[in-house]
Amino acid sequence: MAVIAIKRVYDPPAAGDGYRVLVDRLWPRGLTKEAAALDRWAKDLAPSPDLRKEFNHQPERFAEFRHHYLGELAKNPAVAAFGAELKRPKVTLLYGAHDRANNHAVVLADFLRKGEKTALTKKPAAKKPAPRKPAAKKSAAKKSGRKSSARKRLR
Numbered sequence: 001m002a003v004i005a006i007k008r009v010y011d012p013p014a015a016g017d018g019y020r021v022l023v024d025r026l027w028p029r030g031l032t033k034e035a036a037a038l039d040r041w042a043k044d045l046a047p048s049p050d051l052r053k054e055f056n057h058q059p060e061r062f063a064e065f066r067h068h069y070l071g072e073l074a075k076n077p078a079v080a081a082f083g084a085e086l087k088r089p090k091v092t093l094l095y096g097a098h099d100r101a102n103n104h105a106v107v108l109a110d111f112l113r114k115g116e117k118t119a120l121t122k123k124p125a126a127k128k129p130a131p132r133k134p135a136a137k138k139s140a141a142k143k144s145g146r147k148s149s150a151r152k153r154l155r
Contacts, residue, residue, distance in 0.1 A: 002086045004112055006105045009094040013037040018090025023105055025049065028096035038094070040085070044078035047104050062102040069104055073111050086112065 005017070009028050013020065013036075020039050022028075025046035028036070046052070047069045055065040073079055085091055095105035 002088050002091045004086075004109045005090065005092040006109050007092050007094055008100065009036055009096050016090070017092040019085060019088045020092050020094055021085065022094045023108055024094075024096050025052065026096075031096075036094070042078070042082060044076070045073075045082060045108060048072060052104075057097055057099060057102070059099065059102045065104075066107050069107050070111060073108065079111075082112075 003018070007017065009022055009024070009031060020037060022036065022038050022041045022043075023045045025043045027041075047055070047065075051065065051068055051072065055061050093105045093109055095103050097103035097105075
């Protein structure tokens with residue numbers, strides 16, 4: 001598993017950043033693609049627009065935002081696809097928010113580091129065979145040895 005770092009996208013890139021991934025849904029204001037020095041823009045890992053707008057970067061709403069965002073991440077197929085990137089030695093998640101402690105990149109990094117390791121690396125469960133239908137009860141006609149009218153018609 002990779003070392004996962006978090007950094008503001010506006011901070012200058014460093015050689016030790018490793019694989020640089022922007023995890024915002026919106027492109028950061030006033031930043032050129034060259035200045036961002038990205039390896040990937042993973043906007044599908046960002047919170048939904050409705051959740052982002054509801055949070056509105058207000059610290060008092062961060063706990064509730066975190067709860068809802070973790071729910072989104074658990075259902076997000078892009079997270080599993082991103083698991084392949086975590087095989088790199090170092091991945092730096094980049095974000096544009098001013099608050100370094102209360103932003104979605106912090107939640108995403110925790111999600112990727114913790115118990116979600118098993119969700120990212122877990123092999124899909126093998127399909128169980130379909131249950132067999134219970135044996136039908138023998139009809140009175142079969143018990144007595146007589147052929148049913150349906151059987152007679154088939155012959």
